[in-house]
Amino acid sequence: MSIATHSIPFGLVILIFLLALPACAFAGFHLGSHERNRDPARYTEGKMPGEASLGALLALLGLLLGFTFSAVLGWREASVSAVVEEAAALGTAFLRADMLPEAEGRPLQQALLGYARTRIVPSGYHATRENVDAFVAHSTEAQAALWPTTMAALTPEVPAPVSTYVAGGITEVLDAHTRRVAAASKSITSGIWMLLTFAAGSGLFIIGNRAALQGRRLSWRTLVFSLVLTAVLVTIEDLSRASDGFTVVPQTPLVAAVADMESALGTAALARATPRP
Template sequence: MIDRLLSSETHWWVFFAGTIVFLLLMVESGYWVGRWRREHTDPEQKSQTGTILAALLALLGFLLAISFGIAADRFAERKALVLQEANDIGTTFLRTNFLPEAQGDTSKTLLANYVDTRLRPLETTDLDAAIHESVELQTALWEQASIAAAAHPRSVPVGLYIDSLNDVIDSHEERVTVAVHYRIPPSLIWTLYLVALLSMVVMGLNFGLAGTRNMLASVALVMAFAAVLLLIVDLDQLHQRLFKINQSPLEDTQASIRRSMDEVNFVGGGPRQDDE
């Protein structure tokens, strides 16, 4: 649900503004309930409300810290995996020179298409199709490697190429797993909202029982919570709006592959292995 809500810049602002308005309404509701109960509440009960509010705000801060830590760690891991995949693809492309000419040329073309696929901007609805296309290209690359291995079963260079191709496939699986599956549990996000809702209601109740309120402080607290929650949710999305994962390592690899394939006769690539 949150993925769909943050699918555009407009929805990003709706999420932020909606959170602020919702929590301010909770503060206001609590305030009027407190005003209504004020005459029937003794001072001891009023002090208890302040204690409960402090506990709720402490719990809210703790949950925010945990959630932000999870999201930030996952974001850092996704950035590291982009660099790892770029290195794996680049190494595999260089090692295509270890293959027989036919398999080497075909593998170069497949790897060029593969890195293009990995860099293609995606919407959430395109994700499954992009993963499927990547897997199809991996299968085609593996078929070429199998042909080369069958022709030269004891070739060390061909074995090195297969090792690097394995790394490319593993990098794909790691990126998909971390980006799609290793996310903040929705139950934690909803728990954040629940604790925030209760905190705002009790804060408003505390204001009402005291007979006065600090609206500026309330708005500041609500905006701070909404901003931090937005950062957490954005860091956890497949397609961030505020934080972008730098794709320059893959872009550099793509440019290097294109330059290599544009060279006439591809000189300087080293001898091809047609015999064991």
């Protein structure tokens, strides 16, 4: 599975839609004006072509937007759930490691803390291919130390039920990574984006064209419609981006889990350093 990337900055996507969709309406209007001036008798009232095709195109556009919005909303919810599940798995594994003798359990807890820190996506993170590869490589390096550290901690002196309990927590952490990668790999293909953009642009083009053929000016309603379409498309793109849109996948559960781990290790270190009376 490959984590989804976004090569075009989010701000540029918004600008493209804001300019391209109204431009389609204006292009259709100017073409219609040219056709009407060339043969005005052809476009008399009651003989306007294209009404059925426009209605069908707008209905198809509505279906495409609805299905796509529903899909990306589901992907966003899956990504949020994956972060929560991973934070819970890390916290559980950390607490289970505390059941081991200190000499064996403390290195495992420190390894879990180091791994958890690599799982937090920083604010404003731009998911280019280079950034994603670097993030995954750093996290995978920390992850690779978990199982060897676990095996070293589960000495023969550790009771078998405790060993099973601790090992189960670590395997859940590893499984949480797989689920999070699966959620992050969902994205809208370039073909779907081309289809959405083409359908939206074509609808606005025909609306502008029919206005000119009917001898009317391009009204503010067309501009409002283009802005609404832009807002819907931008929202779809925003939901498909986990870290650099208007709404991002919150990292609060992981941040809280790391803070709890740091607090627990700091408290344990302070307890060891405090001399007993």
